[in-house]
Amino acid sequence: MTLSVQQTKTQLEAAHVAGFIYQQDNLLVLQEPLTPEGKDQNVFIQHDETADQLGIQFGIKVVEEQIELLIGITHSNQDKSYEIGAGNLRGEQRAFNLLYAFYNYPKGFYLLRLPLMSDAESLQDALDSQLFQLEQMAFLNSAVKTNALGEQSYWMKSFIVQQSLDMQQRLRAALND
Template sequence: MPYNAFDLATLKASLEKARLAGYLYQHQSSILVLQEPLTEDGSPLNIYLQHELTADQIGIQFGLRQQDGHWEYLLGITYSNQNAAYEIGAGNLKGDQKAFNLLYAFYNYPKAFYLVALPLSANTQTLEQALQQQLFNQPELQFLESAVKTNPMGEQVKWMKSYLLQQALDMKVRIQTALL
């Protein structure tokens, strides 16, 4: 069954049955946000990342939005740092960003919020491109380039970018599988 054949109630029921999150938050009539996402074994997913040297932080959430009869996969990304000079309150989120306000005020008030959207049926390459174009090229997120660790094979890996990509891909695949 193509994803666009699902209405919100059917989609929500399928995702709840698959236990992808502690609960699903419905925003208006078109968005579902997975609150307290779970790993495949049912344990809480680590949705917060912090750079070891700069203390810059990222929070990630997952959601779905029905737009023009098609389902989109959404990633809500919060960015924060220790600088208190500029902070955004949850009341300042605009449009569909408001669906993600339950996680919004974490650790510090965030400095920025990004909403990455792509078709739910998108492949891995499209997901990678969407993250690169809609997220990784943001000036505030340049610290992601210096979040580097050495993997067991001795290669330098941009671990925060890699983690975001892997979690986004894993959750997209788990959502798609739940809808089969």
């Protein structure tokens, strides 16, 4: 079933996936994403040692026969040498309002895309290849936590993956009802 942008927006609003859905042409960006319980979804994380901060945003692009999941990542840190403003974003990135994480202005904005109906492995692969491998994201490799069994995990990467998977599933469910 192919949905128009307006039909897609109506279904997402009915599913209460966000406090507001911003529309730009065939792009829908979730502002104030919500959990299934209707509470604000945590979209910010900060590295304990480097103070690098990431904000996550989600959107959907309705293309003729396919719906794409867009994941916007805002990166902030203490480096004041470069800060971006909304005027520096181009194309689809302009639809995403920059998340001003805590007290720093964004230094980078990354936009990932993949089919909404892709599986969890494809989503993980997209995050690995389009985000986690970037030189600017190297700090993610030092965000490690050890559990009671002594097993280490890259908690910031895991957070991004889990939030993305959760939202992908909510969006898919909203559009399949």
